[in-house]
Amino acid sequence: RKIALIPGDGIGPEIVKEAKKVLDKVCEVYGHEFVYEELLLGGASIDAHGVPLTQETIEKAKSSDAVLMGSIGGDAKTSSWYQLEPSKRPEAGLLGIRKALNLFANLRPAYLYEELKAACPLKEEVIGDGFDLIIVRELTGGLYFGERRTTEENGIRTAVDTLSYNEEEIRRIAIQAFEIAKKRRKKVTSVDKANVLDSSRLWRSVVEEVAADYPDIILEHMLVDNCAMQLVHNPGQFDVILTENMFGDILSDEASMVTGSIGMLSSASLNETGFGLYEPSHGSAPDIAGKGIANPIATILSAAMLLRFSLDLDKEADAVEKAVAEVLKEGFRTPDIFSDGMKKAGTEEMGTLIAEKIR
């Protein structure tokens, strides 16, 4: 089995290293052999080749069984990077590989860990019985992939981005969401801005067409501004949230912060054949890069998803998830999820502790 590793930018290399440590232990215990290939993407690719994504990275990713990624992205607080041509920014590499591999379905679970309730920013009474939702985000269409241009006329600059969806793009992601809901609590909340946008209006009507094939699943529509509120007000109401690219970007980050465990949340980006790129839900956190304090668990759990979905190694995926749970139960915490009475652990220690528990 061939796994492509993309360490990426910021904390990416540190956390991917720990995930690989865990995968190595899986191989040892279960008698597998994985062949790894490190690929460059984003800032790392710019440093080496002057561009954020090369044809070589695309080809090698395609010829692997799955891709495990750290994180990609510049430091948004500095103004130097955004002045770069869009196609030369690190983020263009991530957008480019999503498109090149046709990874249209981005699955981002957000759930409240019983052990980490202390890290959740919400009050007990808002948490209620807890929450466990998954955001199904369309990942290769919409505003992030539309035509764009900046022009100047009479000395006045105008910039334009385009949000476009066709019904096939909407249909395939809607089917994903309903298929996932089937194995869960059977509710889909489709999020749009259908009171204003044409693309949302088409979104809503295609989602309703798909829903007709899933009579057991409850479909609910929600406007994006309302959804941003409901995630804070009552996250327990959601099972599967289905939405387009940009809304999914904003809402999934909000949802993961609402859990208090953003350093714990994995994600998968899949194409139609089940091939996938797996990465933590969080970003490249340039402010803590190199400090040895980043939480590697989201990446380790992404590796577990990879084992399960792309390599069909369920037992092994279970073992990784169990190891993570045990280490948490023993009280080890990276700073992002630390609370009183717990034991502090750094990135490497966390990886080692989890690897040791694989059996």
Add this chain to the structure above:
Amino acid sequence: RKIALIPGDGIGPEIVKEAKKVLDKVCEVYGHEFVYEELLLGGASIDAHGVPLTQETIEKAKSSDAVLMGSIGGDAKTSSWYQLEPSKRPEAGLLGIRKALNLFANLRPAYLYEELKAACPLKEEVIGDGFDLIIVRELTGGLYFGERRTTEENGIRTAVDTLSYNEEEIRRIAIQAFEIAKKRRKKVTSVDKANVLDSSRLWRSVVEEVAADYPDIILEHMLVDNCAMQLVHNPGQFDVILTENMFGDILSDEASMVTGSIGMLSSASLNETGFGLYEPSHGSAPDIAGKGIANPIATILSAAMLLRFSLDLDKEADAVEKAVAEVLKEGFRTPDIFSDGMKKAGTEEMGTLIAEKIR
């Protein structure tokens, strides 16, 4: 002084009635006479004239000193309304009047009421020293006002919306934000998606140009997905959030829910001359319309903003705000902000209690 009243849809008529009750009492106590004119907009205008906005409403609003509005909007949960032609939906009336009156600057304060800490969904330690931020949202550009079209080719429907900003549109809203920050804690957080969008890249560079004229004000850039997280994680870090139309729509709703007091938050939409339309930050809440339980305070506080900003009646505005504070201190609460040990009040009772305290 001429005030145009737009009761609107859903709970709009109920809450505007209470705000008018309070304004009547202001007139009685301070010896003013306001001339009111009720205008139709949104669903109410569709019912009467078949369109969500008439030229008459525009003209009458223009000839008034200010506009006080309840809320506009259909029931997003039903699928009937979104199938309407965009231009025939209630929301088109609101978008239309914003454009017709050139109300490009939408100010949405979100703060934590000391008395209402119990209603805030966040834990004490996240609240910290409390928070008091204001979102300055661009209101007449971007995706909500761009060209849109739905086409069909070979039986496949495609829908397109366009996000466009020119530098003058960005500059005038940025200036508003910096002017407001000058009178506050002197920090502007400009929110964009400059790692992907051309419009955000232009946004960022124009905001930096404007910032050069305000050397005392700290400017910070933040990506929209990160901002959606930070509002939950640490709302106390924000003073003024400056952003474009759609991001402002999503983030201001999130921020107001984070306060726990969405029924308490007013907003102003201003043009370049200071003329304004004042409305609660919340929506038309069709699910509780007609039940007499909607919180009228956001609308009453919007009336106070109207007195202050459009009629220059500071003393009177102070009196309204003080009356609201007193009624809260006495323990009266509508259901949305109710907590143990408080006294339940309905829409009408709340309005009457506040009006009685105007002196």
